[in-house]
Amino acid sequence: MKTLLNILVITFLALTIQVNAADKIPATSHGISYPTGWQNWAAIAVSHRTDNNTLRVILGNDVAVKAARSGNTNPWPDNSIIGKTVWKDTKLKNWEAATAPGKFVHAEFMFKNSKKYADSYGWGWARWVGMDQKPFEKGMRICISCHTPVKDRDWVFTDPAELP
Amino acid sequence: MKTLLNILVITFLALTIQVNAADKIPATSHGISYPTGWQNWAAIAVSHRTDNNTLRVILGNDVAVKAARSGNTNPWPDNSIIGKTVWKDTKLKNWEAATAPGKFVHAEFMFKNSKKYADSYGWGWARWVGMDQKPFEKGMRICISCHTPVKDRDWVFTDPAELP
Numbered sequence: 001m002k003t004l005l006n007i008l009v010i011t012f013l014a015l016t017i018q019v020n021a022a023d024k025i026p027a028t029s030h031g032i033s034y035p036t037g038w039q040n041w042a043a044i045a046v047s048h049r050t051d052n053n054t055l056r057v058i059l060g061n062d063v064a065v066k067a068a069r070s071g072n073t074n075p076w077p078d079n080s081i082i083g084k085t086v087w088k089d090t091k092l093k094n095w096e097a098a099t100a101p102g103k104f105v106h107a108e109f110m111f112k113n114s115k116k117y118a119d120s121y122g123w124g125w126a127r128w129v130g131m132d133q134k135p136f137e138k139g140m141r142i143c144i145s146c147h148t149p150v151k152d153r154d155w156v157f158t159d160p161a162e163l164p
Numbered sequence: 165m166k167t168l169l170n171i172l173v174i175t176f177l178a179l180t181i182q183v184n185a186a187d188k189i190p191a192t193s194h195g196i197s198y199p200t201g202w203q204n205w206a207a208i209a210v211s212h213r214t215d216n217n218t219l220r221v222i223l224g225n226d227v228a229v230k231a232a233r234s235g236n237t238n239p240w241p242d243n244s245i246i247g248k249t250v251w252k253d254t255k256l257k258n259w260e261a262a263t264a265p266g267k268f269v270h271a272e273f274m275f276k277n278s279k280k281y282a283d284s285y286g287w288g289w290a291r292w293v294g295m296d297q298k299p300f301e302k303g304m305r306i307c308i309s310c311h312t313p314v315k316d317r318d319w320v321f322t323d324p325a326e327l328p
Contacts, residue, residue, distance in 0.1 A: 051261035
């Protein structure tokens, strides 16, 4: 009886931990799993858009960073993930002529897999919106449409920034 | 005799490797050792300065990133290193209203150690200039002078960017 109780308690605890962990990982966007840990990926570049007043850092997973550092980006290798973190810009406190990140807008990602995503030009396109990382589900065609000017650059706007 | 020759060859090779490795690490700036590997540190924020047309990503070592993520930044904990990578801005190809990194200018760093750097407000200030990472040796006072407006924020301009 004691053994059975122990098993029940352990099962309950295990389920609770699983549920809590699942709670914290946002749902898929366009069927693509959330790339946990992207906040600590290395930076490939930054950008400032004056048409919608946003500041961005462009990040990469290990495969993408290696490709960026070695100039191997047209095409980007399979398993590259490129992430773009977007904030509304705001005036930097204590330095009037500087713009810095204000409100977080969204994080968006391109997942390279030339076979799996053959129907969307070799990339899986996903976005998670706001601080609660709500999955964007309006379809990859919206992303692709905006990226069409760079179809000859493997659909990527970013040039990896020069680094020593 | 053969053993002696082997020892000499191995010693020569070991010395050669050491010299080559030393060749690649830039010399100290203000007596501070070069923080190798900073190119892959996580981003804390970005900024765009319109007074000198530069784009920046603000990076941190593990201690600084942990402090930034948990809001533990006034003061920043000892052993934090905050890095700022600076590029001249340039128009992003294929998106007219966007600015992206052009020529690399320099990488500058603040090393927190409240005892070691007590004479410079708890921070060691260093900079390496250009793609050849030439050490800046004009003195910490130049850095400190520019940072004086933020002396009540532990001498740091950057607010860690909001992240989910």
